[in-house]
Amino acid sequence: MTLTIVLLGASALIGIGLYGALSQQSFVMLMMGLELMLNGAILAIIGFWSLGLAGMPEGQLLAIIVMAVMAVEMALGFALIVAVYRKRQADMTEALGTLKE
Amino acid sequence: MVNVVVIALILFAVWTGWRVFRVDSMVRASFSLMLSFIAVGGVGVVLSMPYIGVATVFMMAVEMMAMAIFMVAFMMNPAGLNPMMMVHQHKFSVGAGVLAWLGLSTAVLSAELPSAPVTSEQRVVFDLGIELLGPSMLIFETAGVTLLATMVGAVILSSREGRYGHADHGSRPPGLAEGGDPAGRVPDEGGGHHHHHHGGH
Numbered sequence: 056m057t058l059t060i061v062l063l064g065a066s067a068l069i070g071i072g073l074y075g076a077l078s079q080q081s082f083v084m085l086m087m088g089l090e091l092m093l094n095g096a097i098l099a100i101i102g103f104w105s106l107g108l109a110g111m112p113e114g115q116l117l118a119i120i121v122m123a124v125m126a127v128e129m130a131l132g133f134a135l136i137v138a139v140y141r142k143r144q145a146d147m148t149e150a151l152g153t154l155k156e
Numbered sequence: 157m158v159n160v161v162v163i164a165l166i167l168f169a170v171w172t173g174w175r176v177f178r179v180d181s182m183v184r185a186s187f188s189l190m191l192s193f194i195a196v197g198g199v200g201v202v203l204s205m206p207y208i209g210v211a212t213v214f215m216m217a218v219e220m221m222a223m224a225i226f227m228v229a230f231m232m233n234p235a236g237l238n239p240m241m242m243v244h245q246h247k248f249s250v251g252a253g254v255l256a257w258l259g260l261s262t263a264v265l266s267a268e269l270p271s272a273p274v275t276s277e278q279r280v281v282f283d284l285g286i287e288l289l290g291p292s293m294l295i296f297e298t299a300g301v302t303l304l305a306t307m308v309g310a311v312i313l314s315s316r317e318g319r320y321g322h323a324d325h326g327s328r329p330p331g332l333a334e335g336g337d338p339a340g341r342v343p344d345e346g347g348g349h350h351h352h353h354h355g356g357h
Contacts, residue, residue: 057158057159057162058269058270058271059264059269060159060162060163060166061162061166061199061203062260062264062269063261063265064166064167064169064170066256066257066260066261066263066264067170067173067257067261068169068170068173068192069256069257069260070255070256070257070258070260071170071173071174071176071177071253071257072173072253073249073252073256074177074249074250074252074253074254075177075249077245077248077252077253078177078243078245078246078249079242079243080242080243080244081182081242083182083186083226083230084177084242086223087176087177087185087186087189087223088177090193091173091176091189091192094169094173094189094192094193094196097196097200097208098166098196098199101196101199101200101203101205101208102199102203103270104205104274105204105205105273105274106271106272106273106274107269107270107271107272107273108270108272109272109273109275110204110274110275110278110280110283112280112283112287112292113287113292115205115207115208115280115283115284116284116287116288116292116295116296118200118205118208119208119288119296120295120299122208122211122215123299123303125219126303126306127302127306129219129222129223130306130307130309130310131306131309133226133310133314134309134310134311134312134314135313136230137314138313138314140230141316141324142323146230147242148244149244
């Protein structure tokens with residue numbers, strides 16, 4: 056019962072995050088969408104580990120890996136934003152049109 | 157009792173996650189995302205995963221503060237004085253998000269979920285420590301090296317002194333109108349863009 060609720064919440068978070076990652080024009084808002092999807096993934100891991108795996112330690116390890124992925128995503132994402140801003144003074148995806156055509 | 161707390165925290169996490177893309181200020185959006193993460197960390201604490209839950213709260217508090225600072229430094233309209241709706245391919249995104257939500261929910265509801273809850277006498281944090289520094293040490297160390305590589309990459313990407321000269325050499329901001337004058341700050345000497353305009357392309 057609780058596991059179903061946790062997983063439904065996780066799928067809602069992933070859906071909202073996908074919407075944000077696809078729809079936002081600002082780089083940072085786009086990254087927030089990605090983070091929200093990872094948030095849903097962590098919630099699903101917590102639920103599965105706590106209610107379905109009888110506390111296998113590998114489940115907690117998976118959560119730690121997702122957190123490492125989040126740290127990598129944030130650090131490199133912000134570094135890329137800085138690099139793009141230096142080169143193009145742009146903070147929106149629409150301003151990067153050089154790969155078009 | 158545990159169920160009620162978990163449901164409340166999950167509803168709060170989903171609601172604040174939704175608010176991220178609905179508020180008018182990017183700083184508010186990042187704090188809303190932080191609340192969503194804190195609620196998920198709270199679910200971890202309640203569902204006997206205290207180490208991960210507390211670590212999530214700490215990490216996300218720092219990360220979202222960095223994000224809020226970035227918003228103020230780079231983005232337009234951080235204060236939320238005007239309505240903010242900066243989206244593209246909106247209908248497609250809504251469709252994709254709803255489809256992902258419905259699809260995952262259908263999978264959850266139709267699957268036969270396992271039921272093997274953690275018992276209260278399990279030493280979960282102790283088990284995690286043994287796992288990290290025992291059988292899964294290679295994975296843990298790989299994550300550490302990955303984070304080191306990330307730090308190096310972040311410094312290189314964000315450094316102004318690029319390998320082939322200044323990173324903002326020849327920087328030309330996008331025009332306010334199509335083919336119009338560049339908007340924003342014009343890089344000064346060394347930036348390669350001198351103080352006469354080149355006209356449109």
